[in-house]
Structures are given as C-alpha cells and as structure tokens.
Amino acid sequence: MFSVLPRAAGSAMRQFQLPFARSEPRTSLLQVRFAASATLRLLEDCLEVSYEGTPMRFNYVWLRDHCRSASSYNSATHQRSLDTGSIELTLRPESSAVEDGQLVLTWPGGHVSKFSLGWLAENSHEGRKTVMEQPRILWNANVYQNARISAAKWDKFMSSDSELKKFLQNYLLYGIAFVDDVPATVEATEEVTRRVSLIRETTYGRMWSFTSDFSRGDTAYSQLALDRHTDTSYFQEPCGIQVFHCLRHEGTGGKTLLVDGFYAAEKLRQRSPENFELLCRVPIRHEYIENTENHRNHMTGIGPVLNIYPWNNELYMIRYNNYDRSVMNTMPHDTIRRWYVAHRELTTELRWPENELWVKLTPGKVIFIDNWRVLHGRESFTGLRQLCGCYLTRDDVLSAARCFGLQA
Ligand SMILES: C[N+](C)(C)CCCC[C@H](N)C(=O)O
Ligand SMILES: O=C(O)CCC(=O)C(=O)O
Ligand SMILES: [Fe+2]
Incomplete structure (x- = not known):
C-alpha cells in the first residue's frame, strides 16, 4: 500500500500554495510567560502564542471574529451572532493576559474575548494535525x-x-x-x-x-x-x-x-x-x-x-x-x-x-x-x-x- 497523503502534483500544479501565507512577524511588543512552556507575543499584525512547543500566530481580526462571548456567539446554536463586516480591519487588542489557561484580550471600547489555549491550539493553522480533509486507506x-x-x-x-x-x-x-x-x-x-x-x-x-x-x-x-x-x-x-x-x-x-x-x-x-x-x-x-x-x-x-x-x-x-x-x-x-x-x-x-x-x-x-x-x-x-x-x-x-x- 502506498501513502495516503496527497502528493504534490506535477508541473502544471506547482503554483499551488496553502492559502495561509506565511510572513515573518516584525516587532515584538510584549512577551508574557504564562504556563510552563508557553509564551505570548503581541506583534504588529498578529498575536503569537507558543504553546506546547508550537508557535502559533493569530490574526487580530480572526481573534475578534472567533470571540465566544455571549454577544458574539450563540453557544446554544453554535452560530456566530457577531457581524464580521463591522470589525475594524486594523483592529488590535488594547491588552492581553493569560488567566487560568485562557487567553484574555481586551479590545478598544472595552469588549473582552476569552479563548482557551487548548481551543487555540486545535484551531490554529500551525497546530492542525493534518492538512487532509479525509484520511483514507487506498486499496487494491x-x-x-x-x-x-x-x-x-x-x-x-x-x-x-x-x-x-x-x-x-x-x-x-x-x-x-x-x-x-x-x-x-x-x-x-x-x-x-x-x-x-x-x-x-x-x-x-x-x-x-x-x-x-x-x-x-x-x-x-x-x-x-x-x-x-x-x-x-x-x-x-x-x-x-x-x-x-x-x-x-x-x-x-x-x-x-x-x-x-x-x-x-x-x-x-x-x-x-x-x-x-x-x-x-x-x-x-x-x-x-x-x-x-x-x-x-x-x-x-x-x-x-x-x-x-x-x-x-x-x-x-x-x-x-x-x-x-x-x-x-x-x-x-x-x-x-x-x-x-x-x-x-x-x-x-x-x-x-x-x-x-x-x-x-x-x-x-x-x-x-x-x-x-x-x-x-x-x-x-x-x-x-x-x-x-x-x-x-x-x-x-x-x-x-x-x-x-x-x-x-
Ligand atoms: C441503481 N439503479 C439500478 C437504481 C440505477 C442504475 C443507474 C444506472 C445508470 N447508468 C448510472 O450508472 O447511473
Ligand atoms: O446489478 C448490479 O450488480 C449493479 C448494477 C449497477 O451498476 C447499478 O445498479 O448501479
Ligand atoms: Fe451502477
């Protein structure tokens, strides 16, 4: 049996790239140690969380968009209530902290978003275990x-x-x-x-x-x-x-x-x-x-x-x-x-x-x-x-x- 991972396709498809562009973070404004092996850095355009050995970057708009507060998300229906169109695209948090395994961000205007580190690890691009949608065993x-x-x-x-x-x-x-x-x-x-x-x-x-x-x-x-x-x-x-x-x-x-x-x-x-x-x-x-x-x-x-x-x-x-x-x-x-x-x-x-x-x-x-x-x-x-x-x-x-x- 050969590998089930998708192979890079031939020449005509080499232009293929993951949709998540990787750019080097520019400035480190703040470093907070919050767990045995985890570090938090508020960068120019994203938050970098190093947790369990994997540095993960989170775009600020993405973080606001994924806020699970009652006014942003209906956890009974698992649906977003927040209007993503209303988020300022240059948004940055005013402050950040880690409390009890949770990342706590305060946004301009005072809204607070909380994310568990485990949830962030599961949902970050870097933390995703596999890029495959459907693992399969191919067979003859x-x-x-x-x-x-x-x-x-x-x-x-x-x-x-x-x-x-x-x-x-x-x-x-x-x-x-x-x-x-x-x-x-x-x-x-x-x-x-x-x-x-x-x-x-x-x-x-x-x-x-x-x-x-x-x-x-x-x-x-x-x-x-x-x-x-x-x-x-x-x-x-x-x-x-x-x-x-x-x-x-x-x-x-x-x-x-x-x-x-x-x-x-x-x-x-x-x-x-x-x-x-x-x-x-x-x-x-x-x-x-x-x-x-x-x-x-x-x-x-x-x-x-x-x-x-x-x-x-x-x-x-x-x-x-x-x-x-x-x-x-x-x-x-x-x-x-x-x-x-x-x-x-x-x-x-x-x-x-x-x-x-x-x-x-x-x-x-x-x-x-x-x-x-x-x-x-x-x-x-x-x-x-x-x-x-x-x-x-x-x-x-x-x-x-x-x-x-x-x-x-
Ligand atoms: C299964 N059943 C007998 C109901 C329909 C068969 C459909 C046959 C058609 N040539 C196709 O391949 O789609
Ligand atoms: O008769 C069969 O075993 C299958 C026929 C067929 O291909 C079908 O019904 O889709
Ligand atoms: Fe058939």
Whole structure:
C-alpha cells in the first residue's frame, strides 16, 4: 500500500500554495510567560502564542471574529451572532493576559474575548494535525483482503452505537463497508440504511428493487455485464453513497466488481502528473436520457473525471462512467487527443486485475459503496436476480460519522 497523503502534483500544479501565507512577524511588543512552556507575543499584525512547543500566530481580526462571548456567539446554536463586516480591519487588542489557561484580550471600547489555549491550539493553522480533509486507506484487492475488515452484523448493528461507529470508520477509510445477516427484504434494507443516514430519492425511486426486466431505459436493468463505473455521473452532484442488497439470485454469474478509484488515480498522479492534471481540469459531460412510456428524463452533469480540492490537491470525487459519458464537446480540439491519452492511462490503472475486488452479493449481505470514490460493476448473469438498494445523502452519512467523533 502506498501513502495516503496527497502528493504534490506535477508541473502544471506547482503554483499551488496553502492559502495561509506565511510572513515573518516584525516587532515584538510584549512577551508574557504564562504556563510552563508557553509564551505570548503581541506583534504588529498578529498575536503569537507558543504553546506546547508550537508557535502559533493569530490574526487580530480572526481573534475578534472567533470571540465566544455571549454577544458574539450563540453557544446554544453554535452560530456566530457577531457581524464580521463591522470589525475594524486594523483592529488590535488594547491588552492581553493569560488567566487560568485562557487567553484574555481586551479590545478598544472595552469588549473582552476569552479563548482557551487548548481551543487555540486545535484551531490554529500551525497546530492542525493534518492538512487532509479525509484520511483514507487506498486499496487494491490484496490490501483490502489483508486488512481483514469484518462485516457488521445486523442485530448488533441495529442496536449498538459502537458497532455503527466501527462500520462508519471502515466506510470512511476504505470507501466500502458491509452489514451481514440482514433479512432479505426491501424493508430491512431500508432499516439498515436508515440507521446510517437519510435516503436520497432519485428518478429510480427512494428504495429501488429491480430485476433484468428492462423496466427502465438503462443497461443496469439487463443481464449484461457492466464495466466498473460510478453511478449518477450525470447529476450535477452525483449520489454520495450507493447501497446494494441482492435479495435473490437463481442462476449463475452476477458477481459484483469493486475498484478503488482513488488508488488508481493516485497511481496515475505518481506516474503521469500531467495526465492526472488534465483529468482534473477538463470538464466533460455525462447524460441520462430516458424516453419510455412511463419515464421521461434528460439529465446532464458537467465536471472533470478527477476532482481535487484546490487548496491541498486532495482527491474528493471521481466521475467515471463510460456508458453515460456524453458527446465530448466541452474542450478545444488540441485538448481532445491528450484527454483520450490521459483517460486511457487511468482506464488501464482501473483495469489491473490486482485492483479488482470481486464479491458475490448474497441475500443478507448489504454493501455500502462510496460512489465518489469506489467504482462498481458486475459480471453478466443468468436466471432471476433481484437487487434492491438506494442512494444515501452524503452529508448525512458524514454527519453521522462526525457525531461519533470521526474525521469526515
Ligand atoms: C441503481 N439503479 C439500478 C437504481 C440505477 C442504475 C443507474 C444506472 C445508470 N447508468 C448510472 O450508472 O447511473
Ligand atoms: O446489478 C448490479 O450488480 C449493479 C448494477 C449497477 O451498476 C447499478 O445498479 O448501479
Ligand atoms: Fe451502477
């Protein structure tokens, strides 16, 4: 397994910088010793706090903006009451002190702000443990199998919060997680997903249950194999999580394929930074057109294949669906050739057999897939196969994880 830290991207992205510019403090006006190993300095444009060995700088406007006094902040709703627009941008405190592990600042006019040193350490730029929004363990089939992640069990999952927390931690790290022993019904599948989050209703329904009956205008509703892909790439915001539960299958084939899209994309970033960068930059369109007796849809989503946060180059979403990719008319002629080369290189990564995790979904086994990261596909099959599931709202899944103290 290679590192999960985002690597510095290639040449075209080297101009990247953290948004927090570092400038040398100019004058030291005041030094106060306030704890065994902590020092406070009121500088020209910021307060420097050296606490537990880390010097941290706090902009004065930032400090006033983060004042937790009753008139500035409603701690019952966790909302700011202060109008940030009313803070003088040249503001400086009139005095500063440390009392009982708290930094106490008095502002011109007499308003007092208090900050615990621990809170400052947690929230300073310098004190932040990691620049990653979402720590992950990227995997190929070996890595995932050797990790021996156990599936949650229905009974415990439904009743024990620590079981749910463990499940969410696995989900966040690997982008997939399983619950076993779920009754093979749509209702139980709904219950198990409601334990985690809200369901995202789409044109396919809230909960859906389908066979290969071509009830909708899409290949999923057939017996054909489906190559690895992410779903709803034609949404402006693709669904965050996909849930599958195979309620019955009397026949052969139909295994589920899972591929960690971020593992493949990071390989591409290492191997060909320019191709990685191109796939981050060039927008393409996906489309879902359905015109049947009962359903009329025309959806499009536009965006790059690889989506990274501009401030740290961390991947947060891959949109990869060769079936639903629409006409390539969103880029100039000279980019097209290069885009196909880059896309081919990513496709090659995604197709290495060692990156493929194959799972036979059986009645009772529910899988949650991070549809912004892990691609799914299936083998062709024979016989009656009924699959049910739903999409989940991403924000609510992440919120559930944060409520357990997980970094999400
Ligand atoms: C999952 N469910 C069967 C309801 C919908 C399938 C959607 C299929 C579509 N081609 C896509 O990839 O988004
Ligand atoms: O039939 C399957 O296993 C999955 C089909 C699929 O890709 C989907 O429903 O999104
Ligand atoms: Fe799919």
